[in-house]
Amino acid sequence: MSEWWTYTLSDFLLFSPKTYYRLFELYNRDLWPGQVLALALGVALLVLLQRGGPAPGRIIAAILATCWAWIAWAFHVERYAGINWAATYFAAAFAVEALLLLWTGVIRGRLTFVPSADAAGRAGRALLLFALFAQPLLGPLLGRGWRQAEIFGLAPDPTVVATLGILLAAVPGRGRHLLVVPLLWCVVSGASLWAMAAPDALVMPAAGLLVLLLAAGRVRPQSGAPPVR
Amino acid sequence: MPPPHRTSASRRQLLRSLLAAGASALLPAVTAAQGSALRTRPIPSTGEALPVVGLGSWITFNVGNDRVARDACAEVMRNFFEAGGRLIDSSPMYGSAQEVIGYGLGKLGRAARVFAADKVWIAPGSRGPAQIERSRELWNIPRFDLLQVHNLLAWQEHLPALFALKAAGRLRYVGITTSEGRRHGDVEEIMRRHPLDFVQVSYNVQDREVEERILPLARDRGIAVIVNRPFREGALIARVARHPLPSWAAECDAANWAQLLLKFIVAHPAVTCAIPATTRVAHVRENMGAALGRLPDEPLRRRLVAHVEQL
Numbered sequence: 240m241s242e243w244w245t246y247t248l249s250d251f252l253l254f255s256p257k258t259y260y261r262l263f264e265l266y267n268r269d270l271w272p273g274q275v276l277a278l279a280l281g282v283a284l285l286v287l288l289q290r291g292g293p294a295p296g297r298i299i300a301a302i303l304a305t306c307w308a309w310i311a312w313a314f315h316v317e318r319y320a321g322i323n324w325a326a327t328y329f330a331a332a333f334a335v336e337a338l339l340l341l342w343t344g345v346i347r348g349r350l351t352f353v354p355s356a357d358a359a360g361r362a363g364r365a366l367l368l369f370a371l372f373a374q375p376l377l378g379p380l381l382g383r384g385w386r387q388a389e390i391f392g393l394a395p396d397p398t399v400v401a402t403l404g405i406l407l408a409a410v411p412g413r414g415r416h417l418l419v420v421p422l423l424w425c426v427v428s429g430a431s432l433w434a435m436a437a438p439d440a441l442v443m444p445a446a447g448l449l450v451l452l453l454a455a456g457r458v459r460p461q462s463g464a465p466p467v468r
Numbered sequence: 469m470p471p472p473h474r475t476s477a478s479r480r481q482l483l484r485s486l487l488a489a490g491a492s493a494l495l496p497a498v499t500a501a502q503g504s505a506l507r508t509r510p511i512p513s514t515g516e517a518l519p520v521v522g523l524g525s526w527i528t529f530n531v532g533n534d535r536v537a538r539d540a541c542a543e544v545m546r547n548f549f550e551a552g553g554r555l556i557d558s559s560p561m562y563g564s565a566q567e568v569i570g571y572g573l574g575k576l577g578r579a580a581r582v583f584a585a586d587k588v589w590i591a592p593g594s595r596g597p598a599q600i601e602r603s604r605e606l607w608n609i610p611r612f613d614l615l616q617v618h619n620l621l622a623w624q625e626h627l628p629a630l631f632a633l634k635a636a637g638r639l640r641y642v643g644i645t646t647s648e649g650r651r652h653g654d655v656e657e658i659m660r661r662h663p664l665d666f667v668q669v670s671y672n673v674q675d676r677e678v679e680e681r682i683l684p685l686a687r688d689r690g691i692a693v694i695v696n697r698p699f700r701e702g703a704l705i706a707r708v709a710r711h712p713l714p715s716w717a718a719e720c721d722a723a724n725w726a727q728l729l730l731k732f733i734v735a736h737p738a739v740t741c742a743i744p745a746t747t748r749v750a751h752v753r754e755n756m757g758a759a760l761g762r763l764p765d766e767p768l769r770r771r772l773v774a775h776v777e778q779l
């Protein structure tokens with residue numbers, strides 16, 4: 240791209256905010272009552288997180304991998320790509336994250352959780368709660384209407400925040416590579432919403448930054464020390 | 469918002485202005501369209517008359533598979549055609565816009581009326597023919613009237629291919645595009661060295677860089693000029709709309725800010741057509757009103773520039 244410095248974020252925005260949020264409205268309409276199942280899965284994540292241990296870790300990873308794979312196909316490929324050619328690349332990234340969750344969390348069982356968490360763990364649980372119950376309310380509270388609500392497991396943003404929260408709550412030192420795609424999405428989503436002058440444009444970058452700082456500041460288990468279970 | 473048709477009054481006003489100006493060669497032709505006097509300009513390379521207001525599709529027509537939104541776009545197109553409009557501009561870069569235009573043309577049965585202006589936007593240039601064919605299928609038309617190299621991407625490869633299409637009778641006009649002032653040096657060079665029919669640039673009351681070199685060069689070389697981003701993607705309208713329309717806007721028959729800003733553009737003698745984009749029927753009617761009545765003369769245009777700078 241020549242003279243790249245002359246481009247602004249809005250130059251990459253191919254659609255209007257109205258079209259973007261209408262996408263969620265039609266998506267929700269097509270999937271109803273799938274939202275109930277998605278929220279049930281989210282609540283299951285909360286319960287499993289509290290139980291801790293390797294077996295629930297595998298189930299958590301399986302649920303998240305399913306959600307990421309679903310969004311890759313049903314949202315990015317089937318819908319978002321209709322107004323944004325870059326969505327095919329987003330779909331690929333979401334599919335990669337689904338495979339990584341499957342490999343690291345389900346097959347290798349590397350995601351484990353403890354019921355009593357440190358500050359980062361508590362922040363992770365708070366992020367999961369936010370993604371499940373508060374993030375879907377943002378749109379309606381900002382005047383976009385209930386039908387355009389973005390729901391965990393179906394829409395990218397709350398699913399990404401929930402995933403970041405769960406990864407932050409996991410026993411540190413394992414599966415940090417799983418943070419890469421969700422953190423990149425925080426940048427992409429924040430940039431898109433910023434270009435649309437959306438009042439909630441900073442939510443995703445703020446969540447990503449919080450996770451990045453807390454994950455970086457977390458103490459790895461000492462080499463040779465028994466794993467925390 | 470002006471009435472949909474300003475028929476006899478507009479015609480009288482226009483005749484008065486033509487007489488007053490001595491029917492200067494700079495003034496565009498007037499043609500009848502749906503009972504209104506619609507202003508046209510000739511494409512220099514052929515003399516074919518083109519209405520001075522066209523329809524852009526950037527962002528506005530990228531509505532995906534949303535049937536309701538597609539029908540709304542088709543309604544915008546219906547009003548555009550009914551007001552006498554012809555040129556619709558799009559690009560493979562604009563998401564689903566080409567497909568939505570094809571949907572509208574099919575629904576309205578107006579494929580024969582449209583002046584189809586699209587772009588090739590792909591690298592390497594060897595992939596251009598396949599992209600053009602895909603675009604044609606999406607528009608659902610037998611051939612394009614105008615194909616432009618979008619933002620000069622791989623222009624060295626695309627331009628010879630487009631000229632070959634034109635020579636073979638499968639394309640009527642060839643052009644290049646840029647936007648927001650980018651690569652004007654390259655645009656000038658290509659305009660000097662290649663037999664272009666069209667050049668597309670950004671131009672409005674705030675962004676006037678093209679007045680210095682590109683617009684005069686287009687006149688000298690007999691190249692038609694399409695103007696994109698006449699309202700700076702709506703930001704310019706949003707800025708001026710907070711202020712009352714100046715009373716002297718009546719001197720060029722502008723009934724609202726949209727018409728005044730468009731008339732500023734199409735009054736430039738080098739400009740062939742401006743392509744505002746909209747999703748609203750009321751706006752397309754407003755915009756087409758800029759092709760009616762008198763245009764601002766040069767002192768009035770400079771007055772508008774000074775006025776907008778003060779707002």
